[in-house]
Amino acid sequence: MLKENFNKVENHIQKICDRKGIDRSTVTLIAVSKTKPVEMLNEIYDAGCRDFGENKVQELADKYEVMPKDIRWHMIGHLQRNKVKYIIDKVSMIHSVDSLRLAETIEKEAAKKNCDIDILLEVNMAREESKYGVFPEDVYDLLEKISKFPHIHVKGLMTVAPYVDDPEDNRVVFEKMRKLSVDIESKKIDNIIMSVLSMGMTNDYEIALEEGADMVRVGTAIFGERNYH
Ligand SMILES: *Cc1c(COP(=O)(O)O)cnc(C)c1O
Numbered sequence: 001m002l003k004e005n006f007n008k009v010e011n012h013i014q015k016i017c018d019r020k021g022i023d024r025s026t027v028t029l030i031a032v033s034k035t036k037p038v039e040m041l042n043e044i045y046d047a048g049c050r051d052f053g054e055n056k057v058q059e060l061a062d063k064y065e066v067m068p069k070d071i072r073w074h075m076i077g078h079l080q081r082n083k084v085k086y087i088i089d090k091v092s093m094i095h096s097v098d099s100l101r102l103a104e105t106i107e108k109e110a111a112k113k114n115c116d117i118d119i120l121l122e123v124n125m126a127r128e129e130s131k132y133g134v135f136p137e138d139v140y141d142l143l144e145k146i147s148k149f150p151h152i153h154v155k156g157l158m159t160v161a162p163y164v165d166d167p168e169d170n171r172v173v174f175e176k177m178r179k180l181s182v183d184i185e186s187k188k189i190d191n192i193i194m195s196v197l198s199m200g201m202t203n204d205y206e207i208a209l210e211e212g213a214d215m216v217r218v219g220t221a222i223f224g225e226r227n228y229h
Pocket residue numbers: 032034055076077160201202203217218219220221
C-alpha cells in the first residue's frame with residue numbers, strides 16, 4: 001500500500017515535470033517519515049526511495065542506525081545547537097539553518113568530525129509568527145557570514161509555506177522564494193550557490209514544482225496521516 005502511495009506521488013511528479021518541461025532528474029522527492037516506524041520506511045526504500053526527511057534529531061539518529069547506508073537523510077526540522085553533534089556526520093543536508101549561532105555550531109562540529117556539510121537557509125517567506133526561519137531581508141547578511149565557514153556549503157533555500165485550504169494561495173510564496181534565490185545567485189557570494197529550492201509538501205507540492213522547487217518534502221501523501229500522542 002505504501003509502495004502504491006509512493007508510486008502515485010512519483011507519477012504525479014513525472015506528470016507535472018512533463019507538463020512544465022522540467023527534467024525529472026533535477027527534482028528530488030524527499031519522503032518525510034517523521035513519527036513513522038522503520039518498517040514503513042523500508043517499504044518505500046524497496047520501492048526505490050533513497051531520500052528521507054526527519055524533523056527530530058533522536059529519531060533521525062535511531063533510524064540512521066538501522067536503515068541501509070545508501071539513504072540520504074535530510075534534517076528538515078528545527079535544530080537545537082546542543083544536538084548538532086548527533087547528526088552532523090549522518091545527514092546529507094540540513095534544510096533548517098536559520099541563525100548565525102546555529103551555523104557557528106554546525107561549523108564547529110563539522111570541523112571536529114572533519115566532514116563537510118551541505119545546508120539550506122530556512123526562510124520565513126510568509127512572515128508567520130509561529131514559524132522558524134529568517135525573514136527574506138535578513139538572508140543576505142546571514143549568508144555573507146556563513147560563507148566564511150569552510151566546512152559549510154550553502155546550497156540554497158528552504159521554506160515551510162503557510163497551511164492553506166487552497167494550495168494556489170501559496171503560489172506567491174513559492175514565486176517569491178524563487179526570485180529571492182535568483183537575486184542571491186546574482187550577487188555571486190563566495191562558497192554560496194543557489195541550486196536548491198526546498199519547498200512544497202503534500203498539499204502544495206504541485207504548485208511548488210510549477211514555481212521551481214528542486215526538492216519537495218512529502219509525508220502524508222506517502223505514509224498517511226500522522227498520530228501525535
Ligand atoms: C512534516 C513536514 C513535511 C511534510 O508534511 P506533509 O504535509 O505530511 O507532506 C514537510 N516539511 C517539513 C518541514 C515538515 O515538518
